[in-house]
Amino acid sequence: MKSLSITGIILLALSVLLFYLTSPNFTVNDLKMSHIMGILGGIGIGLIIGGILGYLSKGSAIKAEQKKKEFKQLQKDKEELEKQAAELAKREAEFHSQNQNPQI
Template sequence: MKNLTIIGLVLLALSILLFYLTATNFTVNDIGMPHIMGILGGIGIGLIIGGMVGYVSKGSAIKEEQRRKEFKQLQKDKEDLEKQAADIARREAELRNHENQNPQI
């Protein structure tokens, strides 16, 4: 979002510069229909671009959150499997010890 703000400020500064370069001796009373149409067009373009960027950013954020959840779930599954493997190994060791202590004839 910081990048969008910087780009917006740069474009605003550029539009102000171009306006003053083309409209010398400009007063508030000189504002006419072309100026209003330009302002409304700029707002419309800004809203369209902002909407597209917002849509893409939100989609990326949702996908990243989903990846984080899947990664956490995989870590939890790995820990559970390690616990099960340790439990199975412990049981096998106990069984071997029991068989070694009580051999069957």
């Protein structure tokens, strides 16, 4: 989101620069309805683009978080299975040692 804000500021500065280059003698008294419509249109387009990009970046962040949770769960499952396998191997070794050395 920080990079989107920086991009928005750069585009805003560029639009101000282009506006002042195209009309160097502009004053507040020269502000017409077409200027206001252009400003509102630019704000609207910026909000639409920002909303779409925000939605996409939030969706990818949620997917990344979900993958991270799944990975942690798989690691826990793997550790649990390894513990069970070690315990089963220990029991099997004890069983074989008892069968090889029968007590009378």
